[in-house]
Amino acid sequence: MVVLDGFGVGATPDCPPAEADRHTLRHVAGDGPLALPTLASLGLHRLAPDAVDEQPLRGAHGRLAPMHPGADTYLGHQELMGGLLSRVELKLMEDVGDTVRDALVAAGYRVEPLVDGQSMLLVDGVAVVHDNMEARARLNINVTASLDDIDFDALSEIGFAVRRAVNVSRVIVVGSRGYDVDDIRAHIVDRGEGQIGVDTPGLGVYNEHYQVRHLGLDFPAEQQLxxxxxxxxxxxVLLGKAADVVRCEGAVRENLVPTAEVLGAAVRHLETMERGLIVANVQETDLAGHEQDRDRYLSVLQLVDAGLPDLIDRLGPEDFLFITADHGNDPTSGSSRHTREHVPLLAYGESFAAVDLGTRSSLADVGATVAELLGVEAPESGDSFAKEILCSST
Known part of the structure; x- marks a missing residue:
């Protein structure tokens, strides 16, 4: 399963009215259709014919509508793996700031406001706890610092203390180099309605020193794919950001960011795996969306398209490939936030028919389908479409 992080194919009916024109794929394409021959042959062309050059079709294809609130990587992956999402609380720092402060003080930290009168907290003079500004409001809380001032393990301990205090989707620990607390203050963004945080792309965290840890709300992993x-x-095997956001005891995990490394690791594990599951998250699409860099987004898609044949060529008669996403992140939206969009569903295997699966009501249908194809117990949510792609091929 290849998850193209932040790869949307059109706004959902329940998106905010101001975002009804969001369409990550179409806006990356710009004025002309993209040459993405592998993805097009798997069905991407059928999802946006004006955005991708046509190729002979060999894959089942459709769209998935997210059930999780907003547009979020962690919740998106829990949904893909077949997890129910009922435990998530939607909170801003202004709602939980006192609870977070008390938990940090009880853990031995010194805590003060980053800016008087605002909800952000400064911990030990170096780390800032604030609303995440890259996903929908109330989903995530960030813990941000410069690795010039604190090492990443110590910063993560602050994140764990925050995680234990709140039930938001994720607590995201973010560190890099080349800035300080004054620079963080200079990159505060107020979205209104209480959402205040740090513009991490503008701060410059996504450089060669970037480290991140996604501390997700616990879900019953034993009931997931x-x-x-x-x-x-x-x-x-969990590759890329999947190593952080997908839970499975005993899984092989490789935290990778460069797209070529993620795809290369998927090929390497596919060559040696007798039976099992590989989940590979391509994060650089999402980073390009956050940076509002259409050209970078396009180059990552081209890199993915060029790398997929190495995977496909190694698929045996009982192997199959799913390509999907967790949410949208339109690099032309004018905002660094995720966009609530449908995501693509592309499925390929020797026994699969190139059928149109339409628009399905949950990302969890992928996990349910993979479970049926592998002959394992179904996850707690999702409707399998295995019979639709297998029966049509006979």
């Missing part, structure tokens, strides 16, 4: 596969004796 990866654990179902592991319990049935299969190997589970």
């Amino acid at each position: 990866p654990t179902r596969v592991a319990d049935a004796g299969g190997e589970v």
